Amino acid sequence: MKTIYNNLCKPICIDLFSGCGGLTEGLRQAGFKVIGAIDNDKISVETYKKNHKNVIVWNNDIRKVSPKDVMKRLSIR
Numbered sequence: 491m492k493t494i495y496n497n498l499c500k501p502i503c504i505d506l507f508s509g510c511g512g513l514t515e516g517l518r519q520a521g522f523k524v525i526g527a528i529d530n531d532k533i534s535v536e537t538y539k540k541n542h543k544n545v546i547v548w549n550n551d552i553r554k555v556s557p558k559d560v561m562k563r564l565s566i567r
Contacts, residue, residue, distance in 0.1 A: 504528070504560070505545075506552060510537040514545065526564050528552050 500523040505514045508527035517524050528548045529535050535549040546563060548555050561567070 508538055508547070509534045511541040514542050526560060528555055
């Protein structure tokens with residue numbers, strides 16, 4: 491039986507070097523909520539966005555993504 495409580499208590503994560511989203515799908519099936527993803531390959535990011543429409547994705551080199559900007563955009567304190 492699924493309850494609202496179960497949905498609120500899912501651990502959240504960010505998929506780094508996300509590619510097209512295989513890890514995100516595995517995490518989702520394991521009960522995680524993926525809220526963000528980062529990859530520098532344009533085609534992979536386009537595919538990721540089609541596979542995971544509710545995840546915020548950065549198409550950038552991870553070394554150039556500001557952790558503060560990620561936290562702000564994902565509403566993480």
